Amino acid sequence: MISEFAQPRPGRYVLFDVDGTLIDAVANQRRVWEMWAGRYRLDADEVHRVALRTRPAETFAQVAPDRDPAECLAVLHELEDEDVRSGVYGAFDGASELLGTLPVASWALVTSNYEHRVRGRFARTNLPLPRVIVDAAAVQEGKPSPVPYLLAAEQLGARPEDCLVIEDAPSGVEAGLRAGMTVWGVNTEVPAAGVHRHFGSLREAVPDILAFAFLP
Incomplete structure (x- = not known):
């Protein structure tokens, strides 16, 4: 997948939605x-x-x-x-490999849920956590406002144009687009309006997400 000699691509960041994108909580x-x-x-x-x-x-x-x-x-x-x-939770196929490969300082979680629940679900599914988590309590305007994604970029020290958003929901897609970021949709049969790329599953997107984040 990614060579052990590959290096993170400087100035590239990946921002993930949680429910429906990394964790199956339907x-x-x-x-x-x-x-x-x-x-x-x-x-x-x-x-x-x-x-x-x-x-x-x-x-x-x-x-x-x-x-x-x-x-x-x-x-x-x-x-x-x-x-x-x-409750019984499951991470989507590819989530553990993907998050475990990305450098911890190069990605963030942007969720409409609350951080303590995200941490609980990640503990239940054995997923690693990043340094930056933007939750419902961190902003006054939630998705589809661009504010959550812009705050995550700010906390990472990233420019919006250097960020890749991974989303499953139309409101999250809209938020990422309004933030001026590249947005890829996953885990849906039909692409949300405006997404730059669409994948039927997170697993299908893993190689391309890693390619975005790493030098060849």
Whole structure:
């Protein structure tokens, strides 16, 4: 794959989304929302359908407008934290090899989740962690705003044009494009609008991501 004599390409950085890109958490997210819906005696399928395309606050406003949003969020956080402790997680094929090969200072995680959950999921799946993690608490504007990816680049000491974003979700793709970065999509059958390259799986993208990061 990458020769032991290959050197990191100076000024090249890779910024990864987490859920859906490196870690397969689809079943976990559905289970959490089903349990949340059960707490409020709501239709689980409808709640999950809304949650897939909106942020939590918007989901609460649509499916439980008569409930206290702060209480709804506290319940969701409780369920998500428990899922990190007891749920079954899997890393996408290629994730361990990819992250283990990249120099630790050359990549970052940019997630709409919270850092303590990311660390818990990475521990459960034996994935290495980078020095830079930009989570939901680090920014006031989440994806599709470019702010999370621009903050990650700043913390890495990188120029946006030298960053490669790896994403699975349209909102993340939009965020990377608005940040002025190269964006590749993975783990979807249909390319998100605007991606520079698309791969059906993370595994398919591994050689090209490493080629981006290393000198031949």
